[in-house]
Amino acid sequence: MKFRFRLRRQIFATTLGLTLISVSSLPVSASEFSDSYSAYLQAVTDNDDEQARKLAEQTYRLGQAKFDKGSINLANLAFNYAGELADIAEQHVQANNLYLEVLASYRVEFGNEAIELIDPLVGAAQTSSSAKKAKAFFYEALELTEEADNKLVHADMLEATFDHLNRTDQYNRTVRDFMFEAHDIYKDELPEGALKRVTSAFTVASINFVEKKNTEETILLLEEVVKQFSVLDYNHPYELRAHAYLVDLYEREGESSKSTQHCIAIGSMRPWLGDQEQVPLYRHSPNYPKSYARKGKEGWVQLSFTIDESGFVTDPKIIDSKGGSRFETESLKVIQKWRYAPKFVNGKSVAAPSTVQLDYTMAKSR
Known part of the structure; x- marks a missing residue:
């Protein structure tokens, strides 16, 4: 950049x-x-x-x-x-x-x-x-932009500092908050549809998503991102990710009906191929059967199922398995909680088959 x-x-x-x-x-x-x-x-x-x-x-x-x-x-x-x-x-x-x-x-x-x-x-x-030296240079620049009497310049510097340091060992709470401060300035200084304001909203929402904090605020931010990018005549990568985050957040909140529209939106954005295996947007991890865990028992389960027009898993069946029937039981239970982007044909979502293998392995002690 x-x-x-x-x-x-x-x-x-x-x-x-x-x-x-x-x-x-x-x-x-x-x-x-x-x-x-x-x-x-x-x-x-x-x-x-x-x-x-x-x-x-x-x-x-x-x-x-x-x-x-x-x-x-x-x-x-x-x-x-x-x-x-x-x-x-x-x-x-x-x-x-x-x-x-x-x-x-x-x-x-x-x-x-x-x-x-x-x-x-x-x-x-x-x-x-050196990330440490980079941090010192950024902090000196931040002091200068803060005195420059131009809030947008200062917001740009806050964002640039966050963008660089969040990938280094110098990332901390202060650097994290730079992005939140930048977004606040963009909200005050830029119109609602300004790209910088929308992308900063996505970044703030992503931080909250990873930290699993402020779910309500995160949903509002992501919905705004989706709304603004939906008017473009092309699919922005942030729009796709915002939909995926919203699927996860709504499923966490037990609001599958709200996540459905985002599953469908993702399905319509993806360049699906006829033989392409679909990718889950929300996965609920299976519980490891306690009796098997005590015995150190491992295995796997292969399942086939249909992903309906709304991205729900229907009609799951066991194809093959190894390790015991309790792995099969848990797999059938958990797979129905997953959400997918439905496949699209001629602009419409359609039901389509898919398969997956769930592996049950014990962590190896050193």
Whole structure:
């Protein structure tokens, strides 16, 4: 995600989100640099990523011969080159070194509390190999956006910090709450159908879903996500997942009738193939027979059944089994609690057969 570009547009309104270079200090004969920089800008305009990366490096190397080390012009060239490398995981070390170079120059030029530091701080955070260092960069950027008198910019930074750190060992309650704070700002500052507001609602709902907290609020958020995405002329991945979460939540609450509409919605969204096995949306785990567990008895049960037009399991039958009749009894009982996305044919949900195997195994002690 080129978060640095979005911030720069909002704060500095720089054309294309690129750092502009002052060439007034260069002799008119320095056409090689000017041509290279102009070609770079054109490559960005044309969305030619490969050419943009090549020209960003070329212009930066030419700039090293033209500008003093530590100068703001060279820092700006380094920033552009780092931005082109940042989207390639294998180039993160080099990109990070460039962002650190930019930061050092910007601190001298603008001071430690300048908003100009925000973009290179985010770049350094997103390309750092250390989650701890990334967190420090993000937190410094958050302090700056909080003082920038632009709530949406601050919300973007809160979201970017959460998005990066929630996949690291630096994730904690504070980072979690950044996403909730960002969503609150989006609700206040953006209209109901704004994509950023809807996607942040989905993220907050997902956190609640995983933590199994605030079920009522989570359902309301997910229903809003479904409502907003339903008007699109394509299926957004968040819409599919929101329906799946709602199936699970309504089943947990014992409201199968409400989960049905979401089962059907998912079925209509999936590119079902004639021979494709259907995937359950809600699964209730079988109870392990206590007498079998005491004896360490293991086994499996294969079942066939029909998934009706509403995604309910009907007419379950045992195909084969191993381990004993109590595994069969428990399997028949639990499979009827599962919910599926029904299969669609010519735009209508239809009943379709399916099979599954339930395995009963004991955890191995070490």
